[in-house]
Amino acid sequence: MAKLTEANIDVEIDKLVEQFTDMASKEPQSMMERFTKVMMFQEPDRLPVFMQIHDHAARVAGVTVRDICTNAKKMLYAQLFAAVKYKFDTPGFFADAYNYEAEALGAKMLFPEDSFPVILEPLVKEPKDLEKLDIPDFTKAGRGPYIIEGSKLCLEKLGKYGFAFLVASAPWSMAVQIRGFNNLVRDTRKNPEFAHKLLDFCNDVIEAFVKAQKEALGGVVAFPALADAFSCIPPTSPQLVYDYVIPHTAEIMKRLGPMMWAGGFPIMEIPDWEQIVEDVVVKTGSLVGMVVMLESDWLPPEKIKEISNRLKKPWFFGVRAGIISKWTPTEIEKHVKNLIKVLCPGGGCAVFGDQVPRDTPPENVQALVNSIKRYGKFPISIK
Amino acid sequence: MVETALSKLKDAIINGEPDAAKTETQKLLKDGAKPVDIIKGMGKAMDAVGKKYEAKEYFVPDLVMSAEAMNEGLKLILPKLQTVGKEFVGKIVMGVCQGDVHDIGKNIVVAMLRGAGFYVVDLGIDVSPQKFIEAIKKEKPQIVGASSYISTTIDELRKLNEELKKAGVRKNVKYLIGGASVYPKHVQDVGADAFANDAIEAIDVAKKLVGK
Numbered sequence: 193m194a195k196l197t198e199a200n201i202d203v204e205i206d207k208l209v210e211q212f213t214d215m216a217s218k219e220p221q222s223m224m225e226r227f228t229k230v231m232m233f234q235e236p237d238r239l240p241v242f243m244q245i246h247d248h249a250a251r252v253a254g255v256t257v258r259d260i261c262t263n264a265k266k267m268l269y270a271q272l273f274a275a276v277k278y279k280f281d282t283p284g285f286f287a288d289a290y291n292y293e294a295e296a297l298g299a300k301m302l303f304p305e306d307s308f309p310v311i312l313e314p315l316v317k318e319p320k321d322l323e324k325l326d327i328p329d330f331t332k333a334g335r336g337p338y339i340i341e342g343s344k345l346c347l348e349k350l351g352k353y354g355f356a357f358l359v360a361s362a363p364w365s366m367a368v369q370i371r372g373f374n375n376l377v378r379d380t381r382k383n384p385e386f387a388h389k390l391l392d393f394c395n396d397v398i399e400a401f402v403k404a405q406k407e408a409l410g411g412v413v414a415f416p417a418l419a420d421a422f423s424c425i426p427p428t429s430p431q432l433v434y435d436y437v438i439p440h441t442a443e444i445m446k447r448l449g450p451m452m453w454a455g456g457f458p459i460m461e462i463p464d465w466e467q468i469v470e471d472v473v474v475k476t477g478s479l480v481g482m483v484v485m486l487e488s489d490w491l492p493p494e495k496i497k498e499i500s501n502r503l504k505k506p507w508f509f510g511v512r513a514g515i516i517s518k519w520t521p522t523e524i525e526k527h528v529k530n531l532i533k534v535l536c537p538g539g540g541c542a543v544f545g546d547q548v549p550r551d552t553p554p555e556n557v558q559a560l561v562n563s564i565k566r567y568g569k570f571p572i573s574i575k
Numbered sequence: 576m577v578e579t580a581l582s583k584l585k586d587a588i589i590n591g592e593p594d595a596a597k598t599e600t601q602k603l604l605k606d607g608a609k610p611v612d613i614i615k616g617m618g619k620a621m622d623a624v625g626k627k628y629e630a631k632e633y634f635v636p637d638l639v640m641s642a643e644a645m646n647e648g649l650k651l652i653l654p655k656l657q658t659v660g661k662e663f664v665g666k667i668v669m670g671v672c673q674g675d676v677h678d679i680g681k682n683i684v685v686a687m688l689r690g691a692g693f694y695v696v697d698l699g700i701d702v703s704p705q706k707f708i709e710a711i712k713k714e715k716p717q718i719v720g721a722s723s724y725i726s727t728t729i730d731e732l733r734k735l736n737e738e739l740k741k742a743g744v745r746k747n748v749k750y751l752i753g754g755a756s757v758y759p760k761h762v763q764d765v766g767a768d769a770f771a772n773d774a775i776e777a778i779d780v781a782k783k784l785v786g787k
Contacts, residue, residue, distance in 0.1 A: 311676075429636050463631060
């Protein structure tokens with residue numbers, strides 16, 4: 193592996209682009225074609241293979257996490273490096289997605305060399321601080337230019353094999369980032385009017401961010417998504433999900449058109465979890481449903497398949513970080529095989545790596561990718 | 576009068592009302608209640624909060640507010656305790672590992688452990704191994720607890736163990752780890768003694784570590 197410098201990075205990216213497009217050109221369908229079939233609740237030739245792989249990609253590519261979070265070319269290089277190494281279907285241009293809006297608003301950030309950037313203190317320490325904030329111009333503010341440049345570069349380089357992710361925070365998670373979790377929880381109890389006002393402001397910012405990305409990409413966005421891990425349960429309560437998370441997420445979807453929303457789900461067994469899983473998808477208008485805890489006894493894949501079929505919505509199923517990094521390749525293969533056997537016949541589903549930790553053994557990542565490809569061929573016929 | 580105020584303090588903690596908890600603690604101290612008895616009452620309230628969490632009646636936001644309520648009371652009581660004596664189940668030095676600033680979970684664990692009768696020295700976020708070592712030398716705890724919220728900082732838990740060994744203090748403490756990115760298998764990788772999945776489990780694990 194050549195040492196990456198400012199002088200050779202373009203050449204090194206082009207080498208990887210060549211390898212990636214060569215790999216993709218031998219496939220019967222492109223990522224975009226497979227993804228389109230999934231979204232239409234149809235069967236592609238096989239399941240698309242996409243991964244949330246950021247710090248691990250940096251490690252295998254020999255760059256730092258700070259590099260990929262601040263330098264669009266290094267991010268693309270690391271993503272392509274991992275995609276070629278493990279042979280998955282598309283690079284993805286997003287890492288610490290929850291920070292972008294807060295940073296553009298002026299949050300003080302720390303960029304550790306080998307860890308994701310962190311917000312050092314909430315921007316809205318007091319309710320009156322909200323009045324001082326303006327909607328940022330994402331073509332200039334924070335890392336807006338890095339995101340836009342990276343996504344454009346990815347599409348330009350990969351041509352018809354490119355696949356544009358567009359990721360922004362959902363309103364609840366953005367509110368957590370600019371207000372702080374404890375403050376936001378306190379607001380919902382002591383000052384609900386302010387909590388709603390804060391979430392309205394978050395929606396204005398998110399709208400500006402998504403529009404800036406769409407404009408820059410010329411409308412070629414395959415996968416618009418709102419990330420909302422902070423709204424899962426138990427980090428959030430069912431009551432907060434119904435009173436705050438769902439209404440404000442539905443509002444931003446109304447403004448921007450349907451997107452995928454990853455939030456609001458119970459990650460532990462609670463009463464009425466099935467109803468909550470349905471409601472968060474239906475009431476927000478999310479394009480897809482998404483769950484990850486499918487190794488838990490309380491969340492049998494069969495139940496999720498029932499819900500998916502009933503709602504006629506595509507679902508994405510994440511293989512959890514702890515499984516990818518800590519199980520053996522054989523255990524990972526068995527887990528993925530079972531997920532696909534239960535969840536994927538008939539199409540309308542995808543199985544993905546839900547954050548690949550930095551210290552994950554490469555053979556585990558390979559086992560995940562290979563298993564999705566091996567067992568995800570349509571029609572699904574696993575005994 | 577003390578009984579009524581103590582009951583109101585418990586309610587304030589269970590309902591997650593920091594202002595009310597502060598007021599009731601002030602009343603209790605003014606009426607001559609012993610700080611140790613107030614802490615015991617707080618412990619019972621946090622125990623009730625934990626049970627509600629286990630019963631899925633409470634979620635993390637409820638724990639956060641109850642923890643804030645208890646801390647409001649503790650702020651008034653702790654300065655009145657001359658020494659950390661046998662009234663505490665054990666002593667713990669705790670912090671978020673170096674490079675990580677996520678402290679929602681750590682704060683809940685600290686509050687629940689305090690509620691369960693531990694004396695907890697909270698070192699805060701982004702805590703360097705040196706700071707842990709200094710605190711261990713000064714406070715002489717039985718347990719040192721460190722958390723990592725993001726997967727990229729798990730290495731810091733391993734480094735902390737190595738630094739504690741180098742400084743010669745590792746043998747004096749049990750090492751407890753936790754956090755959203757930490758799994759039971761990390762105990763061995765990191766060189767820790769124990770793992771707790773959440774704040775409620777942390778109480779049982781910590782009690783076992785101090786032999787209670």
